[in-house]
Amino acid sequence: MLFDIPCIIFAGGKSSRMGEDKALLPFGSYDTLAEFQLHHLKKIFKNVYISCKEKSKFTFEANFIEDIKTSSLYAPTAGFVAAFGHLKSERFFVISVDTPFINHSIIENLISADKDSYDATIAKANGSMQPMCGIYHRSTADKFSQMLKDDNHKLGLLLKNSDTFFVEFEDERPFLNLNHPHEYQEALALLNL
Numbered sequence: 001m002l003f004d005i006p007c008i009i010f011a012g013g014k015s016s017r018m019g020e021d022k023a024l025l026p027f028g029s030y031d032t033l034a035e036f037q038l039h040h041l042k043k044i045f046k047n048v049y050i051s052c053k054e055k056s057k058f059t060f061e062a063n064f065i066e067d068i069k070t071s072s073l074y075a076p077t078a079g080f081v082a083a084f085g086h087l088k089s090e091r092f093f094v095i096s097v098d099t100p101f102i103n104h105s106i107i108e109n110l111i112s113a114d115k116d117s118y119d120a121t122i123a124k125a126n127g128s129m130q131p132m133c134g135i136y137h138r139s140t141a142d143k144f145s146q147m148l149k150d151d152n153h154k155l156g157l158l159l160k161n162s163d164t165f166f167v168e169f170e171d172e173r174p175f176l177n178l179n180h181p182h183e184y185q186e187a188l189a190l191l192n193l
Contacts, residue, residue, distance in 0.1 A: 003111055006089050007045040009037050010076050010132060011097035012053045012067055017179045023097045024057065025184060028191050033178070034097050035060050044104050045093070049086075051079035068148075075153035076132065077144055084141040090116075096132035098178040100187060106174060110134055110167050119162035125172035131155035133175065134167075 011023040011034045018025075023034040030036040034050060038060070041048045048063065055064035065086045067078035076094075083092060093111070095102055106123065114121040114135045122134035132155070143158055169175070178184045 002046045003044060004046055006047045006087055006092040007041050008049045008051050008083055008092055008094050009097050010051045010079055010094060012051055012079050022178055036100060037097055038062055044107055051083060077148050077153045080144040081148055091135050091137045093135050094132055099175060101174040101176055102133055103174055113167045118165045120159055120164045122159060122164055122166055124166045124168050125175040126170060129156060130175055131159060
């Protein structure tokens with residue numbers, strides 16, 4: 001059964017450490033990592049969106065939410081503000097395009113732990129906070145708008161100053177982030193196991 005909560009794949013980052021746009025790197029049998037994530041998450045959620053700066057960089061069909069226009073900002077803050085403006089739902093699930101191994105079980109644990117009274121329900125892998133894997137509620141929308149105004153993009157700070165529930169996961173392997181070329185190569189090897 002697919003989850004009703006909307007899912008947003010954040011794919012608007014700068015990818016400076018990778019040296020090229022990681023959302024557009026080939027992955028598995030897909031031309032791009034973004035497409036891989038879209039197809040993977042469509043098996044879990046009824047509605048999946050891709051948050052990005054410019055949808056024109058993608059060559060496939062999807063529900064895109066373009067960041068609110070900011071000159072050179074490559075931070076998820078602009079994506080969150082755009083998402084709250086675009087979607088009517090009270091909460092949504094967020095995941096970064098560069099974490100392709102987050103699975104159904106992790107997502108299910110986060111969704112079942114979430115409560116209406118929380119501002120956010122976020123994964124922690126082996127004690128390390130994963131702000132781009134979890135659920136954000138509309139109660140955080142004004143905070144995101146303020147952060148954008150203040151040019152402050154620290155998600156950890158927002159979560160610390162909100163009613164955030166953390167779900168602990170001991171196995172940190174599914175949270176592998178593809179930030180550097182060697183991590184991308186590691187992920188390709190894991191995919192072929």
